[in-house]
Amino acid sequence: FTYDFSQYTIVSHVFTLGYAAMAAGLVYFVLTSRNSLPRYRLSSTLSGVVMLSAFLELLVISQRWDSAFRWDGEAFVQAGTLFSNGYRYMNWSIDVPVLLLQMLIVFGVTGAAFRRGWIVFTVAGLGMIYTGYVGQFHEVERSAPFWVWGSISTVFFLVILALVYRTVYGNVGRMPAEVRPLVKAVWWLLLGSWMLYPGAYLMPAIWDSADGVVARQITYTVADIVSKVVYGILLAVIAQKVSKHEH
Amino acid sequence: FTYDFSQYTIVSHVFTLGYAAMAAGLVYFVLTSRNSLPRYRLSSTLSGVVMLSAFLELLVISQRWDSAFRWDGEAFVQAGTLFSNGYRYMNWSIDVPVLLLQMLIVFGVTGAAFRRGWIVFTVAGLGMIYTGYVGQFHEVERSAPFWVWGSISTVFFLVILALVYRTVYGNVGRMPAEVRPLVKAVWWLLLGSWMLYPGAYLMPAIWDSADGVVARQITYTVADIVSKVVYGILLAVIAQKVSKHEH
Ligand SMILES: CC1=C(/C=C/C(C)=C/C=C/C(C)=C/C=O)C(C)(C)CCC1
Numbered sequence: 001f002t003y004d005f006s007q008y009t010i011v012s013h014v015f016t017l018g019y020a021a022m023a024a025g026l027v028y029f030v031l032t033s034r035n036s037l038p039r040y041r042l043s044s045t046l047s048g049v050v051m052l053s054a055f056l057e058l059l060v061i062s063q064r065w066d067s068a069f070r071w072d073g074e075a076f077v078q079a080g081t082l083f084s085n086g087y088r089y090m091n092w093s094i095d096v097p098v099l100l101l102q103m104l105i106v107f108g109v110t111g112a113a114f115r116r117g118w119i120v121f122t123v124a125g126l127g128m129i130y131t132g133y134v135g136q137f138h139e140v141e142r143s144a145p146f147w148v149w150g151s152i153s154t155v156f157f158l159v160i161l162a163l164v165y166r167t168v169y170g171n172v173g174r175m176p177a178e179v180r181p182l183v184k185a186v187w188w189l190l191l192g193s194w195m196l197y198p199g200a201y202l203m204p205a206i207w208d209s210a211d212g213v214v215a216r217q218i219t220y221t222v223a224d225i226v227s228k229v230v231y232g233i234l235l236a237v238i239a240q241k242v243s244k245h246e247h
Numbered sequence: 248f249t250y251d252f253s254q255y256t257i258v259s260h261v262f263t264l265g266y267a268a269m270a271a272g273l274v275y276f277v278l279t280s281r282n283s284l285p286r287y288r289l290s291s292t293l294s295g296v297v298m299l300s301a302f303l304e305l306l307v308i309s310q311r312w313d314s315a316f317r318w319d320g321e322a323f324v325q326a327g328t329l330f331s332n333g334y335r336y337m338n339w340s341i342d343v344p345v346l347l348l349q350m351l352i353v354f355g356v357t358g359a360a361f362r363r364g365w366i367v368f369t370v371a372g373l374g375m376i377y378t379g380y381v382g383q384f385h386e387v388e389r390s391a392p393f394w395v396w397g398s399i400s401t402v403f404f405l406v407i408l409a410l411v412y413r414t415v416y417g418n419v420g421r422m423p424a425e426v427r428p429l430v431k432a433v434w435w436l437l438l439g440s441w442m443l444y445p446g447a448y449l450m451p452a453i454w455d456s457a458d459g460v461v462a463r464q465i466t467y468t469v470a471d472i473v474s475k476v477v478y479g480i481l482l483a484v485i486a487q488k489v490s491k492h493e494h
C-alpha cells in the first residue's frame with residue numbers, strides 16, 4: 001500500500017503513544033512496588049519486565065515504520081525495508097507468560113495449583129503465539145495455512161481463557177470483600193483486551209487497504225496499553241489493598 | 248515553509264530545552280517523593296510518569312524536526328520526511344488524565360467524589376484531545392472540520408476547567424491555612440498554561456508563516472514546562488506541607 005499524510009502519521013503517532021505508555025508504566029511500577037507486602041512485590045517487578053520489553057519492541061517497530069516508507073511528494077511509498085508485525089509476536093512470547101504469572105501471584109495461588117497454572121499458562125501461551133506467528137506469514141494471500149494455524153492458535157487461546165476464568169472465580173471468594181469487584185474486573189479486562197489480538201490478526205482478511213492497516217495498528221496499541229499497563233495497575237492496586245488487609 | 252538559519256535552530260534549541268526540563272523534573276520527583284506521607288506519594292510517582300512520557304515525546308519530535316529539513320545552502324527545506332505535531336496529542340492522552348488525577352490525590356479527595364472526578368477528568372480529557380487530534384489534520388487548509396472539531400474539543404475543555412475550579416475551591420477550605428495560597432495558585436497556573444494549547448492550535452490560522460511555526464513551538468514548550476514541571480513541583484510542595492501539618 002501507499003499511505004497519505006494522515007494515514008502514515010497516525011500510525012507513527014500511535015506507535016509513539018504505545019512506547020511512551022510503556023515507559024510511563026515502568027516508572028509507575030518501579031516507584032510503587034514497595035507499597036505491597038514482599039510476597040506480592042514480584043508482580044510489580046514482572047510488570048516492569050513487561051514494560052521494558054514492550055517498550056523496546058514498540059520502539060523497534062516504530063523505527064521500522066519510519067524507515068520503511070518515504071514521502072515522494074504525494075504519498076508515502078515503500079522505501080528500502082519492509083515493515084512487519086512479527087516483532088509483536090516475539091514480544092508476546094515474553095509478555096504473555098509473565099502477565100499470566102502475575103495473576104497467580106496476586107491472587108495468592110500457591111503450591112501445586114501454582115505450579116500447574118504456571119505450566120499450563122506458559123505452554124498454552126507459547127503454543128498460541130508461535131502457531132499464530134506461523135500463520136501470519138500467510139496474511140497477504142490468506143491461503144489455507146493462514147486459517148489452519150489461526151485456528152490451532154485459537155484452541156490454545158480458549159484453553160488460556162478457561163484457566164483464567166477458573167483462576168479468577170475460584171479465588172475471588174477468598175479475597176477481602178472490598179477487592180472482589182476489582183478481581184472480577186481483571187477477568188473482563190483481560191477478556192476484552194486479549195480478544196483484540198485475534199481481531200487484529202483477521203483484519204487484513206476483512207479490510208484489506210491502507211485504512212485497514214491504520215485501524216490494525218490502533219487496535220494493537222489499545223490492546224497493548226490495556227492488557228499490559230492498565231492490567232498491571234489493576235493488579236498492583238489489588239496487591240496493595242490485600243496487603244493492607246493482611247497487615 | 249522553508250526556514251532561515253535562526254528560525255530553524257531556535258526551534259531545535261527550544262525542543263532541547265523541553266526534553267531536558269522533563270529529564271530534570273524526573274530526577275526531582277524521584278528524589279523528593281519520600282518527603283510526603285505515603286498517601287500523597289502517588290502524586291510524585293505520577294509526575295515521574297508524566298516526565299518520562301513527555302521526555303520521550305519531545306525527544307522524538309525534536310529528532311523528527313532535525314530529519315525533516317536539510318540545509319540547501321540558503322535555507323532549510325523539506326527533506327525526506329514530514330514534521331508533525333501529532334505526537335504531542337499522543338503524549339497528552341497520557342499526561343492530561345494523569346495531571347488531573349494528581350490534583351485529586353493531593354487535595355485529599357476520596358471515595359465517591361474521587362471516583363467521579365477521575366472518570367469525568369479522564370473521559371473529558373480524552374474527548375478533548377482526540378477531537379482536537381482529528382481537527383489538527385485540517386490545519387493546513389483550515390476547512391470546516393478544523394473549526395468544528397476544535398469547537399467540540401473546546402466544550403470538553405470547558406467541562407474540565409469547571410471541574411478543576413470546583414475541585415480547587417471546594418477543597419481549599421479544608422486545607423491548612425498556610426497552603427491555601429498555593430492551592431489557589433494551582434488553579435491560576437493550570438488555567439494560564441492550559442489555555443496556551445488551544446492558542447497554539449489556532450496559530451496557523453492567524454499567523455501562517457515560518458515565524459508562526461517558531462512562535463508555536465515556543466508556546467508549546469512554555470506550556471509544557473509550566474503545566475507539567477512547575478505544576479508538579481507546586482503539588483509536591485503542597486503535599487509536603489500538608490504532610491508536615493498532619494504529622
Ligand atoms: C487467538 C489468536 C491469536 C491470539 C493472540 C493473543 C490473545 C495475544 C495476546 C497477546 C498479549 C496479551 C500480549 C501482551 O503482551 C493470534 C496469535 C493473534 C493468532 C490468531 C488466533
Ligand SMILES: CC1=C(/C=C/C(C)=C/C=C/C(C)=C/C=O)C(C)(C)CCC1
Binds near residue numbers: 398400401444
Ligand atoms: C481546547 C482545545 C484544545 C485543548 C488542549 C489542551 C487544553 C491541552 C492540554 C494539554 C496538556 C495540559 C498537556 C500536558 O501534558 C486542543 C486539543 C488543542 C484543540 C483545540 C481546542
